[in-house]
Each structure stands twice: as C-alpha cells, then as structure tokens.
Amino acid sequence: MSVPLVACHECDLLQREVPLPEGGVARCGRCGAELYRDRPASLDRTLALAAGALLLFAIANSFPILGLALQGQVIHTTLYGAVHRLWDEDMKSVATLVFATTIAVPAIELSALAYLLLPVRLGRLPPHFTHVFRVLQAVRPWGMVEVFMLGVLVSLVKLAHLAGVVPGIALWSFAALMLLMAALTAVFDPRALWKAAGALARPAAPA
C-alpha cells in the first residue's frame, strides 16, 4: 500500500496516517477517538517505569498493607493474606477475582512489558514476541491496582472507628505502584514497539 492508512478502533473510519509534532495527538475526524499519539522515547521510558514498578510490586506483595492494633495486639495482613483469608472463608470466586486483578494481572503485565522491551531495546527479537504481546493486550483491562488502592483507603477509614490502624510498608508501595502503572499507560506506545520489532525482523528491507 502506498499511503499509510489507519482505521479508527471505535468507528472504523479510514484515515491517512500523518506524522505528528512532538507530543501531538491524532484523533479520529468522525468520532474523536484517539488514533495514536506521539510519545517521545516511549520504549526507554516504558522500560524504566516497568523496572521500577516490578521492584515496587515485589515490595508491595511482601509486606503488610495494614495492621489493626487492639489491646496491645497488632494484626497485620498482606494482600496475599487477604486473598488467602477469603479462600478459607469459602469465597473462592471472590478470592480468585481479587488475586487476578491485583496480583496476577499486574505481574503478567509488568513482566510481559520487560520481556518484550528489553531484548528489542538491545537489538534482539525475543522468542514468541507476538504471543506475549497478545497476552499483554488481553490482560491489561483487568489490572486494577488503582481501584484496590482506593479500596484500602476506604477500609482504613472504616476500621479507624473500631481500633488503631497501622499503615504498613506495602500501603506506600501500592500508592507508588499505582502512580507508576498510570505513567506506564501514558508512555507505552505499541506502535513504536511494533515499528522497532518490525525493523529487527526484516533488517535488510527498509520500511
């Protein structure tokens, strides 16, 4: 095809793909949906944020989120501890839902990003690139770290009526993780990744 074309993902309108100024956004001429966006240094920034987020994710899952102090005794819970408790209470479906949206999906999302971007940045195409990319796109809507964070804050206020609430290390890590995940969504540009991967797959043929 001679002219590069894009189709709007919301209304299917066919449009010419134009180069954007720095930080520019291309919107669909008919429905206004975002077609693509210029994200400077997308691969480097995504990789940096993913590395930071993986570290925070590990901390957030190894330390208690909240503690409850009552009569000289403090009860802590980690996120996994909360999932485990729901499972024991015979709430297996709810436990699975919480586990999937706050632990499994963010873990898959972050490791998939690192797996795809690091080798590409170093000039190699990782094996099963397309499969991993498809998994990444499929799981992304189900990561809900920011909603979980709000849930923890609501619980904190609710429990403060009962007893002393002790915020744990994981609470701060989750707050920071939430910010990094939001930043990741803003800087990750799948178009740039495909372009870089395409150049690696066909090194001889210029696009």
Added chain:
Amino acid sequence: MSRAVTAAELGLLRCHVCSQLSRAAASQREPRCPRCGAGLHLRKPSSVSRSWALLVAAMILYVPANTLPMMRTSSLFGSQSDTILSGVVYFWTSGSWYLALIIFFASIMVPMLKMIALVLLLVTVQRRSRWQVAQRARLYRLVELVGRWSMLDIYVVAVIVALVQLKALATITPGAGAIAFGSVVVLTMFAAMTFDPRLIWDASEDDNG
C-alpha cells in the same frame, strides 16, 4: 470533504490487538493478522447477542448483589449483616459523607448506569438507529472507562475480613452478596468489551453509500 469511507467498506480488516490493517484473501476462512497472528473480523462476531447475554446475566445478579449481605459482623453483642446500601448509610450517619458518596457512586450508581447505557446502546444498534451517533459513541467510551471502579467494594470486603478476626471480640465474614456483586462487575465488563462500537456508526453509512 470527501465521503467517509470505512476500512470495512474497502475490505480492510483492522487487527484488534496490534492495529495493523490487512486485506483478507478470499480463500481464507478464518483470516489472521499478518503481523501478530490474532484472529481478524470485520466486526466482533455476534457482538450484539453475546453482549445481551452477558448483560442480562449481570442484571439478574444485580438483585442479590444489593439485597444479600456483603459482610457479616458477629461479636459478643450479637451479629449484624451489612449490604452495600447499609454500608453507605453507615458512612453517611457516622459523618464520613465523602466516603458514603464514593461508595454510593462506585457500587450503586456506576453498575446501574452502566447497565442502562449498555441496554440503550444495544437497542439503538439493533434498530439501526441514527439518533445521536456521536453522543452514543461518547457514552460507550465512558462505560469502558468507569466500569472497573465498581470493584471497590470487593477490595474493601477483602481487606476488612482479613483484619478483623479477633475471635474473642468480633469477627467479620464475607457474605454471599460479595459473590453476586463481583459477578456483576465482571459480567458488565465483559458485556462492554464484547460490544462493538463500530456498529453504532455502521447504521449512519447505509444512506450515504
């Protein structure tokens, strides 16, 4: 300005995973994206009926989600059951009106408005309506954006149940309402994902072609 042409009219398929446009060979029964290998469709297959099925299931479960207790508190002084609405009332009367508003919006308004919006979108698409096309497209975008926030109450239950287990004084156990409520959130998210927003625009092309 020239007439609007969609990719579908030219026989071009847009990959829903990697956005690549491609033309399907006539011989291919199940075309796949040449770049990422995902299955290609002009429009999501039987989008309307699948979306209806998920939506109706969500509507049915919305009733137990709101009437069955989310949490049960048992202590020396007896036991108490909390539904979503009584949780909102509790926060309102105890002075945390901002939390009452957050929970009211996330757990009651968002799922309800989301279901109403999906019914509206599905009915208008089935009737091939040309009414307020751009506004309906905006409505769909909003539905996709806010749906996830309904999970809030599930996380509140998870955290509180894990912490309040002082066997001697009080225990809080999750109630069946949590299962129903979680299912409503997941089903409405799937219903919104299954719906193909391009169908909103397809009707408006019938008469200019």
